[in-house]
Amino acid sequence: MASSVAVMEEEQDYVLKPEKTPKLDTSDWPLLMKNYDQLHVRTGHFTPLPFGCSPLKRAIKEYLRYGVINLDKPANPSSHEVVAWIKRILRVERTGHSGTLDPKVTGCLIVCIDRATRLVKSQQSAGKEYVAVARFHSDVDEAAVRRGVEVLTGALFQRPPLISAVKRQLRVRTIYDAKLIEYDPTRRLAVFWVSCEAGTYIRTLCVHLGYVLGVGANMQELRRVRSGAFSEAGPALVSLHDVLDAQWMLDNARDEAYLRRVVQPLEALLVGHKRLVVKDSAVNAVCYGAKLMIPGLLRFADGIEVGEEVVIITTKGEAIALAYAEMATAVMASCDHGVVARVKRVVMERDTYPRKWGLGPMAAKKKGMIKAGTLDKYGRPNESTPADWRTAVPLLGADAVASTAAAAAVVASTAAEAAAATATAAAAAGAPAGEAPANGAPAADAAATATPMSKEEKKRLKKDKSARKAAKAAAAAGAAGAAGAADEDAAKAERKRLKSAQKAAKGGDSAEKSEKKKKKKSKDAMVE
Structure with a gap:
């Protein structure tokens, strides 16, 4: 028996060898799944979710x-x-x-x-x-x-x-x-x-x-x-x-x-559009209006140009949204980060697929930093953000502009406060405001080394500034009101004086008239 097994092992090689996968014919698949095998593959690794269905099999x-x-x-x-x-x-x-x-x-x-x-x-x-x-x-x-x-x-x-x-x-x-x-x-x-x-x-x-x-x-x-x-x-x-x-x-x-x-199905209207196939975990984010990023992309059509209108679909062939391509086909094939498309019109209803964003290690770290105050409530860097986070997570688009503007505003306000403090100290010491402080460091260095203010401190300063402005405006309005009241009293007195003068003049005229009437009556009596 053992000899026969040895003979069989010599004659045949009992090793599992990889076989070529038979070519899949998708030319007769319906709607947006037609010629699915001809799409470029970015990755085939994703977790299918038991949600959604083929457009033809909907209830x-x-x-x-x-x-x-x-x-x-x-x-x-x-x-x-x-x-x-x-x-x-x-x-x-x-x-x-x-x-x-x-x-x-x-x-x-x-x-x-x-x-x-x-x-x-x-x-x-x-x-x-x-x-x-x-x-x-x-x-x-x-x-x-x-x-x-x-x-x-x-x-x-x-x-x-x-x-x-x-x-x-x-x-x-x-x-x-x-x-x-x-x-x-x-x-x-x-x-x-x-x-x-x-x-x-x-x-x-x-x-x-x-x-x-x-x-x-x-x-x-x-x-x-x-x-x-x-x-x-x-x-x-x-x-x-x-x-x-x-x-x-x-x-x-x-x-x-x-x-x-x-x-x-509405997918019949979109068969002429070029397709982007996304992972099931990215579907609901797109339904909420998020931009499609490279990690969520599975397959993409050939010949896509920047700005071209494309349709984003699921692995089951459901249309998610119409979008404008932000990358060409060649860039999608060679890039590992960035925005693939921005949404034009969402078709699929929200929460058809479950929410799958905010579950990764970076998202958990970001939530912790927001809670600790080292990021603002939108997850953007503020004055307390560590330098390693700024370099590791570069911002894109409007977030980058907003973050830069906020950082510039904080630096400007800090420098202004430091300069004001330096001027106050110089005045107290009897030195001119433009001279350097006692320790020999210039004002710019003092401003640069000033400790950054917290968010609450900035809010408090802003509130105090608004209160000072309101008090100044109220005082100005009160002074103007008092001056106006004094002017009004003077005008009233003048009007009263003029009125009395008119009455006196009118009284004189009436006396003269009565005298004339008396003379006329006496003349008439004499004539009679």
């Missing part, structure tokens, strides 16, 4: 709260009416849409529900595509129409039409591409496709097409075929009847499948 209430609808808007009702109807049908708190369509216009209208309404602004500014029908006022050649449509591309001046809900102000809008689909010379109708910037008026574009061809034209019909990330070509375009039927199936048959087909 139906959460699914609706984070949902969007690619609606085929019918003609005649306005966009606001349609959105209000959906809000009432689905019984949700908030709804919003990605760009107004005129009542007669049909096509893609992205309706965002509850938390997804935070993406409305970004979708409103996304590009749009339309198919329009224009009627010409006179006969025109098809080749000329084709040339005219192609000429009206690039940046164009536009003024909103007379029938519009906005101020009729001249503006510039960009037409990215336009082409003629069909032209009917008998009815003088042209069907053309336009890819344009948000806020473009196709009605005005049809009028300009008539100007270019010299025959005049107006828009007959319009349909939006793409809005941002959604288009009518996809299977997700639904009607109002679909929304109503899906909600009825949920209420009466407890069937969620129809509603899950009608409503899509």
Whole structure:
């Protein structure tokens, strides 16, 4: 038996050898997890937390709260009416849409529900595509129409039409591409496709097409075929009847499948953004508005530039926030510290994941220093902060500016107090204020060697200064009031004197008048 085992050991090597990991195909993964294996890996070490879930596996209430609808808007009702109807049908708190369509216009209208309404602004500014029908006022050649449509591309001046809900102000809008689909010379109708910037008026574009061809034209019909990330070509375009039927199936048959087909997760709007994957422990900090730092980054997309808008996601594919990149891809791959991105708009609700900040050794030390008073209440250095902490933990951004300003203010106030103390001592000793103190050290050295004041001492000095200012202002106001009162008494006496003089003069006049009356009466008596 032993010999057979020895023979087997000689023939075969029973050692575990590393095997090559089979390549993972993520091309068919949904939403933001698609092509996950093609993202650059910064680190693979993190602790998964049993919170959150894949966007497609959310509970139906959460699914609706984070949902969007690619609606085929019918003609005649306005966009606001349609959105209000959906809000009432689905019984949700908030709804919003990605760009107004005129009542007669049909096509893609992205309706965002509850938390997804935070993406409305970004979708409103996304590009749009339309198919329009224009009627010409006179006969025109098809080749000329084709040339005219192609000429009206690039940046164009536009003024909103007379029938519009906005101020009729001249503006510039960009037409990215336009082409003629069909032209009917008998009815003088042209069907053309336009890819344009948000806020473009196709009605005005049809009028300009008539100007270019010299025959005049107006828009007959319009349909939006793409809005941002959604288009009518996809299977997700639904009607109002679909929304109503899906909600009825949920209420009466407890069937969620129809509603899950009608409503899509908000992550479907963000598939065109470049991605930053973060650790589960960093998710809630980003939800509270913190900047994404290098230690919290797991994977990142290729080709990210500084200032570019990116989406921050979890390892399960949930969108956390839209953010502006603060580092390029090359810097993320080579750097071990710094800010990766700053948040633009948070999508995920706070405390979906637990709080995991402030649990490390440095955070514990920082809390102790705040408690001891060697850091201020915001964790920034003050006059009592040890030098080793200042060098070990450099401040960034606004914190650095605030800390520098505070330190400069403390140094200036300390120097001023030391100079004042030196001047007082010199005056008491009978020496001029500008001379050096008795120990021979200059005033600047005395100021530099002065012991730094505590926070409470500074507060007390500030309060005393404010009290002195208030007392001085009150004294000045009292003196002014007393002077004003004296002036007022003098004015009163003068008015009284003038009044009595007027009365005396009036009395003299009345005596003269009475004398004249008496003389007149005596004359009249003599005549009689």
